[in-house]
Amino acid sequence: MSRLEDEIGALPELPTHDLRIAWRRLYRNEPPRRLDRDLLIRALDKELAALSTLSAPELRMKWHALCCGEPMAPASRDLLIREIAYKMQERAHGGLAPAVKRRLRALAEEFEADAAISLVSAPLPKPGTRLLREWGGKTYTVIVLDDGFEYGGERYQSLTQIARRITGAHWSGPRFFGLRRAGHE
Numbered sequence: 685m686s687r688l689e690d691e692i693g694a695l696p697e698l699p700t701h702d703l704r705i706a707w708r709r710l711y712r713n714e715p716p717r718r719l720d721r722d723l724l725i726r727a728l729d730k731e732l733a734a735l736s737t738l739s740a741p742e743l744r745m746k747w748h749a750l751c752c753g754e755p756m757a758p759a760s761r762d763l764l765i766r767e768i769a770y771k772m773q774e775r776a777h778g779g780l781a782p783a784v785k786r787r788l789r790a791l792a793e794e795f796e797a798d799a800a801i802s803l804v805s806a807p808l809p810k811p812g813t814r815l816l817r818e819w820g821g822k823t824y825t826v827i828v829l830d831d832g833f834e835y836g837g838e839r840y841q842s843l844t845q846i847a848r849r850i851t852g853a854h855w856s857g858p859r860f861f862g863l864r865r866a867g868h869e
Contacts, residue, residue: 728776735765743768750775783811783830790831790841808863815843815861817850824850826861 738746743764747755750771755764780788808828809815815826826846827834835846843857851860858864 728772732769732772735768738765740764747771786831808858815863817861819850 735743735746740761743761744755746768747764750768752767752771755767779785811828811830813828815828817824817826824835824846826843829839832839832841833843833846834840835849840846840849843861843863844855845857847855847857847860856864
């Protein structure tokens with residue numbers, strides 16, 4: 685098993701057709717006749733290791749060769765190497781899962797609306813999890829969804845909205861449902 689596989693975990697077995705597509709996306713040329721998952725991993729691993737030997741201008745050329753627009757941190761060689769490595773791995777193995785993209789979009793929108801929010805948050809329970817909370821002698825149930833929460837037959841984007849609906853006052857939703865302790869937000 686390669687060092688790259690150790691770091692990112694075992695990759696799913698891909699059919700040869702998908703491996704050929706991944707090779708073309710990554711290297712922009714035809715793959716070798718005999719292409720298997722291990723060959724793709726070894727080639728990618730070798731190319732990732734070579735990034736640290738490139739000069740800053742060579743890294744910028746590599747970035748532009750990947751057709752990625754302008755780098756996020758063009759002045760930082762270390763960050764440029766990381767950006768290139770991410771793009772190469774993304775092309776070889778696919779990008780983020782749709783649920784992760786939705787969560788990131790929601791966080792970005794939330795941050796744009798209120799720049800004072802904390803960007804560090806505890807991971808939420810998996811979709812399908814039921815959160816129970818007793819309040820005022822009544823038990824309330826919330827179901828965690830991929831893109832939010834369900835309470836009382838309605839969808840909500842945050843637990844805080846649900847906590848406010850239940851209590852009539854502003855509460856930290858994760859704290860209200862016992863996902864965080866006071867002082868750890």
